[in-house]
Amino acid sequence: MTARVALRPEARQRLAMTPAMHYALRILRMPAPDLVAEIAREAGENPFLSLPREGAGARSSFDVALETVAAAPSLGEALRAQIGTMALPKGLRAMAEYLTGELREDGYLDSSVEEIAAFANVPVERVEEGLAVLQRCEPTGVGARNLAECLALQLGDHGLERGLADAVVDRLPLFAAGRWATLSAALRLPREELTRIAAALRELKPEPVTAPGAPAAPLLPDLVVERQSSGGFAVRLGREALPVLSLDRAMLARVEGSTDPFVAERRETARRLIRAVRARGRTLQRIGERLVHDQPRFFADGPDHLEPRRRQDLAFDLGLHPATVGRAIAGKALLAGGVLYPLSMFFSTGLPGPDGGAISAHSVRVAIRRLIDAEPPERPMSDERICERLRDDGVDISRRTVAKYRQCMRIPSSSERRRRKG
The missing domain is CATH 1.10.10.10 (Winged helix-like DNA-binding domain superfamily/Winged helix DNA-binding domain)
Structure with a gap:
């Protein structure tokens, strides 16, 4: 039986969202390297997508971007590649892949399964199953919703079953104080096993993705800020790596009037991707323009003059939901003065x-x-x-x-x- 959950007003509103809206938010969340890979994958399968190419013998900027992506896969790509090797039902695979787009840069999952279920309009059980698949991936701890879960997942790599791992994490202060008799009674384990667990605890990481194993920083700028002859600054989308997608009109004409379900599905998928990429661009453009407006001294005089800014304030100014702003800046980069800055840098207490x-x-x-x-x-x-x-x-x-x-x-x-x- 499908679980019933109590939803906040904004979560209830999400239930009315269409699959196209869900897809658009997934595209919005993607960093530029992930989006390049998504476009390349879809273009290779969909005859209705047209990608412009430069002259014969020349490599387009899109081709260069693909080579860059191949050399430095993002966290999302690495996880989806692992999920792709698992024997999973189609719906479960789709759910696990969807969750890769909900992760923070450090591998944590911010949203609860109830919120994600409401947002994606699927049963809570489906999200929990997808999360279990995601948490089987490397790096260990990815998909954790808090520090305790992150540590418990890592203890699993040291041979502890999940119930015991959770019990150990609940008693970390006792391990730190060396309260072996209390721990032995509580966990029903001998001192030798507790010593082994204590040694494992010293190897755990507080974040699923730490600096040495973190995915490469975005190499493709989503936004470019340039100084104008007037002395001010203007922002544009970093389109050097992303192609201008369009529908292949000749192919559309060839299948006009067709009732083949495959044709209809591929045609709609192409249109949906084009709309989602354009919507992503419009949202990022608005955010970039607001940053230029709010941070003139940063762009004129350097990072020392970055003003504190909250995501909630930006969301209010642009009339967006804070969750939408969070998706828009996740994993994105801005190029200014020859330096690539993560968009998340502009928002801090x-x-x-x-x-x-x-x-x-x-x-x-x-x-x-x-x-x-x-x-x-x-x-x-x-x-x-x-x-x-x-x-x-x-x-x-x-x-x-x-x-x-x-x-x-x-x-x-x-x-x-x-x-x-x-």
């Missing part, structure tokens, strides 16, 4: 800054890196000292936040920097 204003987390990271780059090799700055220097400049920040930002930039601790420079 602000920290109290000089003169009572706010300063973006990105600007703080830039300041931390500059302080470390300028430190004497024989006397690297501790996180506490960096914290003091930033506070002297009017930035209200804690030592823990400094350490977190330093680790995000993969900068070693002061002791490790001293050892390496010694």
Whole structure:
């Protein structure tokens, strides 16, 4: 029996969405490399899609993009390739592939199965089955909805069945404190097995996709910001890698009046892809124009002048749902001044800054890196000292936040920097 779930108003509205709308949101979520691969796959199967090509003997920018994608597959592509090797019913495979488009860059799944079921207009059980398939993929932990689930999935690789893994994660403080007698009684395991589990816990990662194994950063800009002769800035879609899709009019004419279901399905699929790609472009263009409007000093004077901005505020300004904005910026990149910036960088919480204003987390990271780059090799700055220097400049920040930002930039601790420079 299909589970009944209580839905928020916006989730109930999604139930009225058509399959074409669902598909358009999937295309919107795709980074440029994923979209190139999707277009290439569909163009290879669909006779009604027309892709322009440059002169004989020349390689089009689309061909170059395909080579780039092949050299650096994204997380979504890697997961869909794994799912493709599994023996699955067609509907279950489609659900698992759909979920790859819902993942964050770090491999976590933000939405609940109930929200996804409402959005896709499918039973909750179907989403749960698809998620179970996704969570069988590498890297281990992908598709986790929280840290506890991520750790439990990784413990499965160490031979723990899921119920025991969940119980271990629930008792992490006891493992940290070495409360072996309490753990032995609670988990009904001998000390030797608990010691083995404790060793496994030290190998776990807090995120399914960490820096060393993360997919390559987007190599194809979705948006390009250019300085105008007037001194201002304009934004355009990065179309160098994406072809201008169109329907093959000659092929349409040949099958005009046909009632063949295959012809009708392929024709509608081609139209649906074209509409979805155009809608994706319009949404990204609107976001880019708003960024240029809101961040003039960033584009004129550099990353130090990035202003804090929330996704919710952008969604309100553009009349979009916050979830739509989240899909639009996920895995996308903007090219400005020869530098490729992830769109997610433009949205972060602000920290109290000089003169009572706010300063973006990105600007703080830039300041931390500059302080470390300028430190004497024989006397690297501790996180506490960096914290003091930033506070002297009017930035209200804690030592823990400094350490977190330093680790995000993969900068070693002061002791490790001293050892390496010694």
